[in-house]
Amino acid sequence: MHSEVRTEPHPAAAASPRPAAAAPPRPAAATPPRPAAATPHEAAAWLARNAVDSLPEGALERKLAEGRPLRVKLGIDPTAPDIHLGFTVVLQKLREFQDLGHIVVLIIGDYTARVGDPSGRSSTRPVLSASEIDANARTFQEQALAVLDSERLEVRFNSEWLDMTMEELFRLARIPTVGQLLERDDFAKRMASHTPISILELLYPLLQGYDSVATRADVELGGTDQKFNLLLGRDIQRAYGVPQQAVLTMPLLIGTDGERKMGKSFGNYIGVTEPPDEIYGKTLSIRDESLGPWYRLLLGSEPPAELEPRDAKRALARALVARFYDQAAADAAEAEFDRVHIHRQAPEETPTVTWPADRPEVHLPALLADAFGISNSEARRALAQGGVKLDGEPVGNGALDLPAASLDGKVLQLGKRRFARVQVAPRVG
DSSP states (O other): OOSSOOOSOOGGGGSOOBOOOOOOSSOOOOOOOOOTTOOHHHHHHHHHTTOSEEESTTHHHHHHTTOSOOEEEEEEOOOSSOOBHHHHHHHHHHHHHHHTTOEEEEEEOTTGGGTOOOTTOSSOOOOOOHHHHHHHHHHHHHHHTTTSOGGGEEEEEGGGTOOOOHHHHHHHHTSSOHHHHHTSHHHHHHHHTTOOOOHHHHHHHHHHHHHHHHTTOSEEEEEGGGHHHHHHHHHHHHHTTOOOOEEEEEOOOBOTTSSSBOOGGGTOOOBTTSOHHHHHHHHHTSOGGGHHHHIIIIISSOOOTTSOHHHHHHHHHHHHHHHHSOHHHHHHHHHHHIIIIISOOOOSSOOEEEEETTOOEEEHHHHHHHHHTOOHHHHHHHHHTTOEEETTEEOOSSOOEEEHHHHTTOEEEETTTEEEEEEEEOOOO
């Protein structure tokens, strides 16, 4: 290998990009109307709306003034199989770049997923197997195409260029200082709390930055928790003689709990592949104060001023279901929600749980465990907390054994959205 710093992208980056996964049978998301015949200044302002940072100041406008399709990069590590609404905030911004004629470079971090991004974390992320990473990457691509335009999309895997020799890695590691890396907020907090930080985690921002070298990124997007990594990418591009990228950071969507950023680990997320009824119902559960951010970040508009919060949530829920399915699914989800939660009727499609007729008494915790796949202790806890109903009437935790005949044909409800119809029948076989 040459001893000097390489000024061209890694040779693997010149290889043909892998094709995007087949698009799912869903409509691509619509974006807010873009400015007609926009100047670079107008286009930059439109693209940067709702963003937290556009750095360095004026960099995005200067890139747009070059009058060519820009390469707009987003890197993701396939550490989970599903996309939630929080991640679609960045995907939606990428789509806006596509609608102005630019190319999105979606980097699947199959190599960096072995390291684990420490951003926003207080501990080291568990390492995934190669098969888990591959499966997650396939699923992610399919789901991303519910938002992105496949005609202006280039999908790359950073294993194409990050399988470096030690000499190449040493050259990359010379660029930042340890002090710079430890300035990261999450690293600083872990140092203060005496939580270990691995050398591997310190390397992660460098590897992400080298992705921008290999793909010659003009713009890189990420959440606000990625700001350090995105700016370090500029330093690494400069060291390799590659024009530096502009950086755009997007807000982190607050989850359904109204307190923390949306994430699976917090249980406050809505997955884009969840059934329409779930997307609709969970959206209606968000706090009133979340309406503004959700409308702005997910729909690119303000909540309708003439609507009460409840009705604004219903409009938002319909729009989200229509985005990831279609309008018919949105209408059906709303009708089903009204049927169950307003008119107090059972869902149109209610699964059946069978209790053997030769057992004259039903032990409610056992029936709940059978019907909903929970443990007996979870069933008892739900009864104690008033989370169980029969034909819409609350069931307490007093009498846990009831005559089987009195339950036959009734609808058992656990929580807000789980139902099963009880059938007392002879054993089969």
